[in-house]
Amino acid sequence: MMELVMQKARLPALSSCLFFLLSALPLASGSPTLTEDSKCGCFVVNDTEASYFTKHKFFDFRGLTQYAGVPATITNPNDSGTAAVTSQYFTSTEWTDTWMVGNWNNSAGVRKDSSVLMVNSPNNVYIEANGDRNPTSQTFLTLRTQRLPGPPEFQTAAEIESVSGGFRYLSVRMLARTIGSPGAITALFTYRHSDKLAEVQETDLEIRTKDPRNILHYTNQPSYTEDGDDIAEATQNATMPDGLDWTAWAVHRLDWTPTTTKWYIDGQQVANNSFQTPRDASKVILNAWSDGGEWSGNMTNFDAAYLQIQWLDITWNTTDTKPAAKRDVESELGARHDVGPHGPLLARATEQGTCKTVCSIDETTNLGQPVMLWNNGAMRTAGERSSFVSWIPSAAVFALFVLSLR
Incomplete structure (x- = not known):
């Protein structure tokens, strides 16, 4: 009799412990910790084939009020190409470690149907105060292109490109918009140069300001042959989701993996192309331009x-x-594009050894700052990590059920 009383007395205490376990589950399974890039061995992104990457950078143009100012357009093509940068931000290591501002022109005939001289000018890349009615930032980065009557008549344009040509697979996102008059192109793309058109490697987002304001173009270049024939499979045209147009702020995203390029707008996939997927190391480029040709x-x-x-x-x-370890990371990335939630985590070789710390840029609560998903040497997938904790609620409920019968 005394034993039965003691068992019943222990029941509330056991139940309390189990309910405490259940209430603590979000801390165990759903609350990744904010961390720094330097503490991450790999970065995983959601919904892509090659899920793991080794480098990460976030460039924030939203609060650069000390650099804000719209420079007057330079109306002489010679002065335009040799202009200085528009603020000290573009001489800071934050900028110059990754980006440079273009100053080339198309006088050598980059496109066969160009009808006007185009000059890229550092004067057209600047930090601008956000004058929106309900601004979501204090400032933003602007790339400007404008037609000028001369003499001589020319198109002043803007381009930034990565210092490195060594990007080989990436996930890049930008909160951006395109505004202005018809007859221009704004773009985000990867690019690997070749003197032979057929050997050019490029994947791009292009917005043509002469198009309807909800249409975008995604292409794995080249999109035409030396004879001028279109390559239909190279391009996919898409529509902005949810009734948006490209004059509205939206998050544009490219995932370039060994087998495909995928494009997203505000998290919704709008294009997926496995034809002519770039294979080799490339630059990352953004620009605003026009050359008077049929495309622009x-x-x-x-x-x-x-x-x-x-x-x-x-x-x-x-x-x-190259990493110091014996294994070739780049060749593994090419061969093992099934890693991530749908396959085993690749034990990546780095200067510090295998990739034991895995971080996410998607699950973060602080834009631009990664969160640490796990920090150990175990070969787990994200799915296995979730499965590990998913059995706990069921086990706890079953234990409560058993106790209630006693």
């Missing part, structure tokens, strides 16, 4: 268009330096 269209004198960017978030693999 011909801007009216003094008209202008702008690519405006609040932030850029990039995680990638690189061929710039």
Whole structure:
């Protein structure tokens, strides 16, 4: 009799312990810890084939009020190409470690149907105060292109490109919009140069300001042959989701993996192309331009268009330096594109050894700052990590059920 009383007395205590376990589950399974890039061995992104990358950088243009100012357009093509950068931000290591501002022109005939001189000018890349009615930032980065009557008549344009040409697979996102007059292109793309058109490697997002404002173009270049014939499989045209147009702020994302390129807008996939997927190390480029050709269209004198960017978030693999370990990371990435939630985590070789610390840029609560998903040497997938904790609620409920029968 005394034993039965003691058992019943222990029941509330056991039940309390089990309910405490259940209430603590979110801490065990669903609350990754904010961390720093330097503490991450790999970065995993959601919904891509090659899920793991070794590098990450976040560029925030939203609070750079000390650099804000819109420079007057330079109207002479010679002065435009040799102009200085527009603020000290573009001489800071934050910028110059990764980016450089273009100053080349198309006088050598980059495109066969170009009808106007185009000059990329550092003067067209600047930090601008956000004058929106309900601004979501204090400032943003602007790339400007404008038609000028001359003499001589020319198109002043803007381009930024990565210092490194060693990006080999990446996930890049930008909060951006395109505004302005018809006859221009704004773009985000990877690019590997070749003197032979057929050997060019490029994947790009292009917005044509002469198009309807909800249409975008995604292409794995080249999209035409030396004879001028279109390659239909190279391009996919898409529509902005949820009734948006490209004059509205939206998060544009490219995932370049060994087998495919995928494009997203505000988290929704809008294009997926496995034809002519780039294979080799490339640059990352953003620009705003026009050359008067059939693709861009011909801007009216003094008209202008702008690519405006609040932030850029990039995680990638690189061929710039080889790891000290014996294994070749880049070849493994190419061969093992099934890693991540749908396959085993690749035990990556780095200067510090295998990739024991895995971070996410998608699950973070602080934009641009990764969270640590796990920090150990276990070969677990994200799915296995979830499965590990998923049995606990069922076990706890079953234990409560057994106790209630006693």
